[in-house]
Amino acid sequence: MQGKWIEVKVITTSEAVEPISGIFYGLDVKGVAIEDPNDIASREQGPLSWDFADSNIFEYGDKAAVVKGYFSQEEDIEKIIKYIEDKIKELKGLGVNVGDGKVIHMAVFEEDWATSWKKYYKTLKLGKRIVIKPTWEDYDKKDDELIIELDPGMAFGTGTHETTMMCVELLEKYVDGDDVVFDIGTGSGILAITASKLGAKKVVGVDLDEVAVDAAKENVNFNNLDNVEIKCGNLVEVVEGKADIIVANIIADVIVHLTKIVKPFMKNESLFISSGIINDRKEDVLKALEDANFSILEIREMGDWVAIVSKIK
Structure with a gap:
């Protein structure tokens, strides 16, 4: 019609x-x-x-x-x-x-x-173990793969964008079973769900967009997870406690702002994974991190995009 x-x-x-x-x-x-x-x-x-x-x-x-x-x-x-x-x-x-x-x-x-x-959104494997599967597709799990059921709806985050790919790979590298993870700008919830599937003890996803929050909550339910909480609002207003890993796949300007306010939500050895950074803004974000007394542990680039792993000095 x-x-x-x-x-x-x-x-x-x-x-x-x-x-x-x-x-x-x-x-x-x-x-x-x-x-x-x-x-x-x-x-x-x-x-x-x-x-x-x-x-x-x-x-x-x-x-x-x-x-x-x-x-x-x-x-x-x-x-x-x-x-x-x-x-x-x-x-x-x-x-x-x-x-x-x-x-x-x-x-x-x-x-x-x-x-x-x-019809254009198909099952996709990221990193070594993560498989992003549309809820409407069938897929036979192989070996130790971790399947994430996803219907992004109108929220950002299907797994096909380079920034999301890099974040998934970095979470796969750094998350362990005792971690508390905060996902800032959770979108479809793909990174929050990934952290949970990788064994994080508790995950909190935050987004200012109510459409994204609704989509993320639905996706958490699709994956039958009881350790992921999705909240609508600003990090400093709706989240309590400290995380072992904070991931923010947003844009450079927001990440620069986060460098000034994120520390109270981090433990001494916490990691800050930031992405959504276009190559032209890489040096701006690195400078903001260094000015805020973060040490740079790892920089990844894919296409025209950059992801940075840092921690408090």
Whole structure:
């Protein structure tokens, strides 16, 4: 069944994809799709049933990323566009590189795009043992694999993005059975669930986005976990206690801010795993960590993205 929708797109950068997606999620959006030349898999995660081979991802330049939101015809589109433009200005004020930041809209026809994106999302193995399996797919477990049942819905985190891949690999390397893990900006809950599957004693996932919190809670239930708690809000407002590992797969600017406030939630030997850092912002994050008296233990790079493991000196 086909319907007519209003497509609103923002021409931006890889760095700003997540916060701009968050702007859409704050509205009565019917779906969000992402085209990012630095994350080719993102073209296969959107909610639309287009032919990706015919989609010109480089229409706005080979470094531009595009975030698209879909709204019903009954919505006040001009009001929505004004809201998005104002929020983009706020991001610029926070130092986020939004690139062009241009907002465009047009009417489109799509066929059941709210669910058809699922055909592009397949079972994926990360690291040595972690298997991310869509809830609607069958998979035969092999050897010591750890299966994570996931339906990301409209939340960030399917496992296909390089930043998520690196975080999963680092959790696999560092988590042990006595650890308490905090996942900041949990999104779909993929990293919180991974930490639990790897044997963490307790996991707390936090996100400001209510849509993400609902998705994460559902995914925790899909995996029948009783040691993962998902909370809506800011780390400093909703989380108590100290963690052995804090993982934050967000954006560089938020990580820079976290370096100033995260220590009260860390034990003396705690690890801070940060990712979502575009290569161009690597030195900014390293400097912020060093200024906050963190020592750098490990730096990983994948594509145009960076993950950093640090601890308090």
